Amino acid sequence: MGETEKIETHRIRCLSKLKMFLLAITCAFVSKTLSGSYMNSMLTQIERQFNIPTSLVGFINGSFEIGNLFLIIFVSYFGTKFHRPIMIGVGCAVMGLGCFLQSLPHFLMDRYEYESTVLGNLSSNSFLCVENGTQIFKPTEDPSECVKEVKSLMWVYVLVGNMIRGIGETPIMPLGISYIEDFAKPENSPLYIGFVETGAIIGPLFGLLLASFCANVYVDTGSVSTDDLTITPNDTRWVGAWWFGILICAGVNVLTAIPFFFLPKTLAKEDAKDNTDIIQNDKEEKQKVKVKKENDGITKDFLPFMKSLFCNPIYMIFILISVIQFNAFVNMMFFMPKYLEQQYGKSTSDAIFLIGIYNLPPICIGYIFGGLIMKKFKITVKQAAHVAFWLSFVDFLLYFSCFFMICDNSSVAGITMSYEGIQQDLHVGNSILADCNMDCNCPTKIWDPVCGSNGLSYMSACLAGCETVIGTGLNMMFQNCACIQTLGNSSAVLGLCGKGHDCSMMLQYFLILSSISSFIYSLSAIPGYMVLLRCVKPEEKSLGVGLHAFSTRVFAGIPAPIYFGALMDSTCLHWATFKCGESGACRIYDSTNFRYLYLGLPAALRGLSVIPAIWILIILRKRHLPGENAASGTVPVEAKVTGKENEYQEMDQISKVLNNDVLKTKL
Structure with missing residues (x-):
């Protein structure tokens, strides 16, 4: 009786430790996706804070993937030989350090100063149109003032911090999942991994909500009176408190690291039935020897496996398709907040919130339904390839509807419109001045x-020809404006004019279509990855998935935001200007050309990916995949069991890949 109680107590203790690890790794997934989604949402604010072009912001975004690649090979092949919980804890702490480093420029720089003709000149009214007045807004020629004005290279802190965050994130997923698989019952492993993946969904939800809140709070809140501000969150000069949310992410990452330092290196298997510690220790030693042999085999067979993968036409074509489509989707999701701002006149805070509400739930639902459909109907690999292709193709055709959900350019005199209210050619040249403000x-x-x-x-109250002002702060009203041709008293208020009700309706249509598109494409994700896993030999799957992730990051995750940002910069109509005459962040884009690039380039890339996708379907018709039965008929019981186990393992691998590539890209 005593021995039985001892065994039960031992099992409870081991289960408790495993569940403690499960809780800790779930929190780690929440924290890493929280900081990732928050950082991606705040890049527009960072662009304005440091007055840098969009192409440079794209490079900052890609630095996370660069940091991730530094350790991915080391962790994949040698991570299991070390104390995995401690390595995960160190990774979480390093992520916290990276987040803290990203927020550091806010405390090292002076207060944010946005372009304004009003601030500092309210008492003298020198910002108004005064005939034969003296120009007080001339660029300075003092070199010392120029050094202070240009924010030097403070954005490097954000870049390096993002790279360190990528380094810290590397061990969390592979080592966490392998730890669960090693010590959980085979039938419990998918359930536990499902709990962990829930964290990867909850994290972005909190991250987007936090980003929406912080984007609505002024960057220097607490040190600057908001009553004195002359801009609102809808203004392209507005910078939200991006640093505050990053500090929260840093604290969350550090806190999630603590439990891992108190967890053991190994645990007894959940279904262990040995009654003595000697037998258990013997099993653990055998397991270590087995793992060592497996690792030695992987190292020895690395080059043959690589050769086999490179000679596998389906696998290589699949990588080509993934790289092309990831280029399209990385660009779409990274620049979506900016697109909603420029096309529909939304603030960054509203844009982030709308993306979270309309896009995230359909992605999660599509991901779940895709797995259920595969399991319910027992879809074969060739059928999965057709399902993935046709769902993606339907989504591709639906995508073209976005080209009709458009709004006109913001009507700005001297940039998009003439002073008479007539639309003008954006490339004619500088026509900022007119007869009504020539003498101002x-x-x-x-x-x-x-x-x-x-x-x-x-562009300013002065260029509108306004001569008087009443009120203060955001309530200022400019009157007697010579350039405003209207009946009665011509007046103006701060900020750009709204785009009207019709544009708001177009935004609703675009968001609904975006939700449907996200659902359809996510529905095709699991069948697509089933093709990836089944087209390679079982012993090559781990390396195949790793090489696929590596390729998409190197050829899509890193370069796509950079070249796409440079293309976005080419559509800028007016750049911010420093006191020394240097250009900063873009204030207004040509929304028509911006739309053509934002929607057109991904459409071209996705259309290009259709060709190799059809090629795969043709090859699959005549190709016998690894693991397929040569002919239909009776299958031995052992083969059925093995096939079932392989299916569970493949679905687990699909879940891991999707949550760390597709879902992250979408967010």
């Missing part, structure tokens, strides 16, 4: 927009 001696480069009572926006 206004600055022509400072972006401080006002909305006239005629529905036309102007």
